[in-house]
Amino acid sequence: MGKQHYQITVNGEARDVLAEPRELLIHTLREQLSITGPHIGCETSHCGACTVDIDGRSVKSCTVFIAQAAGREITTVEGLGTPDAMHPLQEAFREHHGLQCGYCTPGMITRAYRLLQENPSPTEEEVRFGIAGNLCRCTGYQNIVKAILAAAAEMNAAKEAAE
Numbered sequence: 173m174g175k176q177h178y179q180i181t182v183n184g185e186a187r188d189v190l191a192e193p194r195e196l197l198i199h200t201l202r203e204q205l206s207i208t209g210p211h212i213g214c215e216t217s218h219c220g221a222c223t224v225d226i227d228g229r230s231v232k233s234c235t236v237f238i239a240q241a242a243g244r245e246i247t248t249v250e251g252l253g254t255p256d257a258m259h260p261l262q263e264a265f266r267e268h269h270g271l272q273c274g275y276c277t278p279g280m281i282t283r284a285y286r287l288l289q290e291n292p293s294p295t296e297e298e299v300r301f302g303i304a305g306n307l308c309r310c311t312g313y314q315n316i317v318k319a320i321l322a323a324a325a326e327m328n329a330a331k332e333a334a335e
Contacts, residue, residue: 173193182205192238196234198212199212200241201248209248216234225246228245259281264323265319268322270316273309293324
């Protein structure tokens, strides 16, 4: 079929890419755009290491062709915060030791971000259910759950203070 131009918006920035329509979004992000937060894990949608946010939904980017992503708004972990101004979730994962090797962390944080957009005050059970599609081989999940609940509390307190 040949390479084609696709326009996508990644972390608020319009980007033009040249790719085969069947190229997976994860490969476009990492190889063409040097956005390396989302990781390649299982490439079968089971692990969640490649999770990104597309148009307000958590999506495993190993299951999306670049042709399907054309014209869409994509947010990766890089779009949530910076080292100098971390998102509350990033800060909570650091503070509550919600990571060990760090391989699953970008996808886990990106999924947690969408979870808290959908449910700003989740219970522990709702957090566990909400991240069930993202696997972690190191932590046992307890500190990940604590980090997400702490971030939710902080985000809610900031929202109340702003109102």
